[in-house]
Amino acid sequence: MADKVLMKGNEAIAEAAIQAGCRHYFGYPITPQTEIAAYMAKRMPKIGGTFLQAESEIAAINMVYGVSAAGKRVMTSSSSPGISLKSEGLSYLAGADLPALVVNAQRGGPGLGGIQPSQSDYFQATRGGGHGDYHMIVLAPSSVQEMADLTIKGFELADQYRMTAMILADGTIGQMMEPVSFDFEVKEQVEKPWATTGTKMQRKHNVVNSLYLNPEQLEEMNNERYRKYDVIKENEALCEEYLTEDADIIIAAFGIAARVSKNAVNKARENGIKVGLLRPITLWPFPEKVFAKHAKHVREMISVELSMGQMIEDVRLAVNCSVPVSLCYRVGGMIPTPDQVYSAIVEANARGGK
């Protein structure tokens, strides 16, 4: 087994992307994800890849469009305000059914906000971000190891379904350092017969485009895309379950909030409160079935978020409002402490589902 290395979450994403065969990175610096660009700038020239610091986030996402259309694995990364700038490009990628990996190491918002961690781009990520009917596959790592693992998975899912996979991380997971193993298998890349690689006079030319002159055809393309989304919802939802089987109370949390929550769950268990944790790993598709299953035996769910309450809406939809769902949160770059989450558990326990 290869030695582990000590990495920042951002570096783990960059290295994993390289190991996934990505040889094209386009980006623009923004805290707290700049290590991804810095790592790519150092490594790509040494392995025959392309690192390009674009003139803007908008330019970078359109470079991603170009490389993806040519059938190559490609990525970009940014943080909240930069993702807003990229949103037009994300919509175009969706409209052209192009695979890509996009990283958002979220920071406090709205506007320029701040450089401390946040999860307040949940709506933007899970609802598409740009204009039009579309989704991205949204993956939410909660450790540096998972930053690497989900990057590999993101590339694979993106290619398989011809859509954008987004790593929705945050400033903390991007910046913190943990040991990482790169001892994993990378699947062989799928064929891309649709790519614009030149006909060599052997086939009809391929077109990559999101403009449809005929409205009936555009409608059918949207319907077809949503049939694909149904398949993804059925097959790709991922969720970690922790002490949920006998739970009276369940915490829903992803990313850094889930790590904090796990400490609070352990403390509550020591004090005799039956509480568990559901950690969605895919935010789209949201692991609805797991939530619906546990809604049958819990008295209350608590959504722990670094936002004013965004994922809580998906939790309520997943349990069809059959149990009360409360919110425990911090914003502005602050992170809930295990004590804060523990207090929320104690209060929920006292309410007894009322």
Next chain:
Amino acid sequence: MHYKRITLLAGHYGSGKTNIAVNMAMDLKKQADNTAIADLDIVNPYFRTLDSKKELEAAGIRLIVSAYANTNLDIPALPQEMYSIVHDKTMHSIVDVGGDDRGALALGRLTAMIREEDYDMFLVVNRYRPLTPDVDSVLEVIAEIETAGRLKFTGIINNSNLGAETTAETVLKSVPFAQEIAERTGLPIICTAVEESLYEELKGRIDDLFAMKLQARPVD
């Protein structure tokens, strides 16, 4: 450990300079009453000496840091008091330089003055960091930092660790790596830094162990 009047810590991004700087300042304070720690990091807005403000102040160590460290103002600002490192001849200081050549660039304004002083510049190195896994890559980093900072290294601090998964074995395996850097650069190994819980286990097995308390940002 013996300290010259100015001790500069430089090295690869994320090699552990800030942790060592805080611990060295604590150690230095036992030898020099007028001790300061200067944070010249213009690369990373997080994980700053400021995180240890309470401990440093309690120990009577002067903290020289930009007013914008750990705030949302993400600009490469230097503290205006940094000139006291060279001008206040009664003061001993540990200087935490930002990572890589980009960080060492901040030294430029002070280089000529530092050269006139009694100083050391130590390379902090962790062989478990992804971009410095072998000696050749470390030599590259050394050359880049020396060029940007216009100062030569005078010693090596082996800070090889795997974070929370560090064992005595992790540290022992890094010793030949540090020795090879020393041989190829002609620089002495000043110390091998370990988290204090590993100190007893490694005592006598590695020369010049330096026990550290890890710094963590206080939870608000």
